[in-house]
Amino acid sequence: MIPNTLPQGLIDNPRLSDWVGFEPERRVRISTGKVEIGQGILTALVQIAAEELEVTPERLHAVSGETAAGPNEGVTAGSTSVAMSGAALRLACAEVRGLLLARAAERLGVAAEGLVVDDGRVLHDGRDTGQDYWTLAAEMDLARPATGSVPTRSPSRYRVVGTSLPRVDLPDKIAGRGFIHDLAPPDLLHARVLHRPWRDARLVSLDLAAVRRAARGPIDILREGDFVAVTAAREDIVGRAALAARAAAVWDGGTPVPADIGTPEWLAAQPARVRSVDTGDAPDEAGRTSGRVVEATYWRPFQTYGSIGPSCGLARLAEGRLTVWSHTQNPYALRDELTRCLGLAVDAVTVLHRQAAGCYGHNTADDAAFDAAYLAMRHPGRTVRVLFTREDEFLAAPVGPAMLVRMRAVLGHDGRPAAWTIDLTSPVHSSRPGTYGYHGFRSREALPDPPPQPAERNDRPDAVGGGSRNATPLYDLPFHRLIHRTVDPFPVRTSSLRGLGAFANVFAIESFVDELADAAGVDAVAYRLSLLSDRRARAVIEAVAAMCGWPGDAPRGEGRGLGIGFSRYKNRAAYMAVAAAVEVDETVRLTHVWGAADCGLVVNPDGAVNQLEGGIVQAASWTLKEELRFADGRVATASFDDYPILRFSEIPEISVRLVGDPGDPPLGVGEAAMGPTAAAIGNAVARALGTRIRSLPLSRDRIMAALLA
Template sequence: MIPNTLPQSLVDNPLLSDWVGFEQDGKVRVSTGKVEIGQGILTALVQIAAEELEVSPGRIRAVSGETSAGPNEGVTAGSTSVAMSGAAIRLACAEVRALVLAHGAERLGVPAESLVIEDGRLRRGGRDTGLDYWSLAAQIDLDRPATGSASTKSPTQYRVVGTSLPRIDLPAKIEGRGFIHDIVAPDLLHARVVHRPWQGARLVSLDEAAVRRATGLPVDIRREGDFVAITGDREFAVQRAALAARDKAAWEGGTPLPDDTNSPGWVLAQPSRSRVVDTGTPPAREAGEVVAATYWRPFQTYGSIGPSCGLAALSDGHLTVWSHTQNPYALRDQIARCLGLAADAVTVLHRQAAGCYGHNTADDAAFDAAFLATRWPGRTVRVLFTREDEFLAAPMGAAMVIGLSAELDADRRPARWTIDIASPVHSNRPGSHGHHGFRSREALPDPPPQPAVRNDNPDAAGGGATRNGHALYDLPFHRMIHHTVDPIPLRTSSLRGLGAFGNIFAIESFMDELAEAAGQDAVAYRLSLLSDPRARAVIEAAAAMCGWPGAGPPGEGRGLGLGFGRYKNRAAYMAVAAEVEVDEAVRLVKIWGAADCGLVITPDGALNQLEGGIIQAASWTLKEELRFAEGKVATSTWEDYPILRFSEIPEIELRLVGDRHNPPLGVGEAAMGPTAAAIGNAVARALGTRIRSLPLSRERIMAALLA
């Protein structure tokens, strides 16, 4: 169950009215600062609220990510929404229920213990009392701090939590009105931005006459500094003009990128700052054999099917912004900062779009729309990115060079373990490190100063490059060396899982290599180094599901592999097994997964998150890497940057093995690293040789086969 203590979200937003309100039509308003990005979080939060308030889920109206009407819960990231917002909503709703019962009991002159609430109505002895939430709401002041003292329901009492309800966000999406792209306004002004090709590039010329000829319809071309935007009433005309402007713009200066940017050598050649974190006691004497290996995770991007979109309108001095940002309050604050406005003169309203699971261009599109709205007051400006914009202008998932070494004792177990991580920072969201985070603001005249990045995300907050860098195994001495690669002429930021994807891939691949060096079974070797019963349980479950160890000797073109991780070493436990066939490329045959998520609010939602994570991780592992040419990102279409196709998705079998009496654990990123490791280990067995650099592409496989 969720601990009955005040979570940080309630400390930061203490008033009960921040979270709950009763509306005239028999609805209950439940507000959250967390936002829907495809993970089904709003459905889960509605279930938690309905459970504690004793109302049907259909009575709940969820308000999400609106700076004018909800709590500030920071960024929706890190697989923390249920643990943070869910815990706050649970306690707030329990306290509201207790206040209503106490007030109703006073009105009726009966003990509060004699009353129950059924779908919002107070009943006593099986009879309706004539009182309900809505008739009593005006008499109860919810503008009071939450105390966390109200009794919450135990899992044995749950009727809504733990069931799979239909997703509340799907009807509107199916009907074509659920996405930010579907927003229309009578005064809509369409806009496209011509992005700089690389950091610091200066616009030396733009043939505006040629751009106007290319469209043949009225458009406005706005140039301020190195920022160029095309606006007009006809979207088709604006789009054609923007495409022409890309070809007619001449750029110079700045920091063009070399073709080998996406390589370990380039990353290691950049400036860096280093630190060492030791855990445990080093062995008193030198151990025996040393096993070492180096792994590579490339720069990657988000691959959202829908491009980013933002809308903004300036009216009577107040700026309203519609965005699919993951942090509405930070977006509001940084837009206000960059446009010289007071924070209370800006409202950000979250509206859903294609899921991104990381810092994509949603905030950039929102800023572009906000800036242009100040140049077109009284109009609703709509900025839409193109596919090429997404590849060129988006922050990148940071590349990682991960070195591992282990000194083995007499039993062939690690006596001294070292992980050496070199990577750029993994978070540059608006507000991170004091940065505004907007690409276009740097192109405008007189950009505000961007403070130097001192460190990546702190380890205590889950880390950035170091996320899951500390192996969960029972290691007597663990050394982590972290090289923050900075500054670099690239904008890197949060991509699903941050450093956990690369670190778990490396650690779990290395664990297979250690098992091989010890002459032991890979699963048995892991279990010999694990005392955590929940970790052991998911590994044992996944191994049983796939029929470990499977048949077939190494190098016969078919392999079974396993990977394990606990996201951030404090969220959900996950073990994944993968079976592959390999000739010139990898074919996924089947994937199995076992997860311990503690209390699961929505089983179908949790399984969808785990399955989606497996599919995205498989795509990263087998296909995805950015290319660079002519000083810039050279991948601009799905042909240049292939992602996993529907036809390539294997059968996936999942099992939830946790105890519902344990607190809920985040699931959104739990599958990423274990999936990469399972596929990598399976490919190594199928080939009889290991490929340590991602993606496991046809080119790398052919090179391994010919070596």
């Protein structure tokens, strides 16, 4: 059963009115601090609320990520939305249903146990009593704190949860109404911002006359310190001006980015803060050295978000109040940092989440929001719209950190690890607004007198930390040592990219497990099962092995291969095993990918499968294609021409199976597929080539180097 203890969301936001309210025309408002970024969370929450309130989903109006109208649930990240927001909303809705039945029983003079709710109406002995949520709303005190004492519906009675309800956000998006980019109030002022090419760069000169000539229309140019913005009533005018400003700007000073910053050698040579965590009983010196020692080093390059739609933000200052529209993943943190950086009171700023292209990490949404807010302060009474270009996205976005992962195992006489060490090096994995006291806005650093930033930012060396996420495998290891080296400060802004450190860590761990299986002369699936006592972990591995026909019939080193990868995301979210079939000559062609996932109770099966399939596709693109490059002190990648991503024609057949028990609590699925997919592809390529490539992406250049070695 799903526990009814109060989740953190209800502890932080205890009033029932924070979550539920009643509206005209027999509608119910449900509120959440979590936001829609393509993962289908609003649909899942509608299903949960409809189930517990016992109304049809069509009656529900979901309000998401609005600081003046809903609970503060922190950042939407880490595959936690259903598990956290869903749990809080579930209990709140159950309690509201309990209040309805209690008030109806009192008014009707009957026992509450004899009443039921049917699409919001109260029935007694199967007959409509004339009472419902809306007739009794004024008599129900929703300002009271939640207690978690009202029983929730049994999964065996679910009618909405567990079905593939169509996405509630798609109709508006299909009609072109669902995105922040489409907002166009009549007082709109368009703006573009000139971004510094590297950290602390100083603007030596800017040919303003050239910018005005290129604009071919009236513009205003604002320069404060090293911050430059162009505003105009027409978008085409500011677009031309911004291109001219980029070409006309001369920069100097600061910290240009080394061209070799992305290499393993550069990363390994940097000073770092070192933390170490031991788990299990450390073997003595003889135990650490007497068995066969296997070592390997794996590497992931810098990568970027590549959202299909570039970031956008709008803001308006009127009567001393600032309203900001943003596709931020944390509206409350954005509000708080805007107030700090703009010198406003918290109650003078409202942030309203509006949807955009999904990002699954800290992209430039908050930067665009700050730019719009800052410019709105200088144009009161106008709505300022800041839109990034594709080149802005590549140049100004935080980047997903490169990671160097060294693995070492001492094998016992049975071929299993007696001692295991993972030694990882990376910069920090979060610089979101509010993290470590960091405001997170690139433009605020370019303005005069920026507020102080934290002197030290530490990724926690645990299963849910940044660089160390999933660095501790789920396998039964007698002794495990995690060494975490955090390189900070760093020449480029790094932050959360989908899965944080889990992607590189699972790629390294699961590749290394295959290498250990080879060293022990044991089948890779059998070897994993010999190290696992967790029944749910074993079940997904066994399921995906059956799905793909493991081990296949391709001989090693002849151009075809089948590989497997496994993890439980953060060691507490969904279990996922992935198998990949590849054909390799000068490049890798994915022919089929299989996935088996245990997500516990699945609120929307189609939505869960979509998430897992999307994770497989994105992970395949990272594994085979994506790598940021640097030159002339800056990011050298400016478009998808020089940052290739997986094309539609390269997406393989994908088969996903959900194998969990609906009696178990829901587990997050958003990032579950990422690391296992990379490992499965890497292991399949190793079998196809007869040699292993340990650095990503598995590009043509790396394959040719491996074939010629």
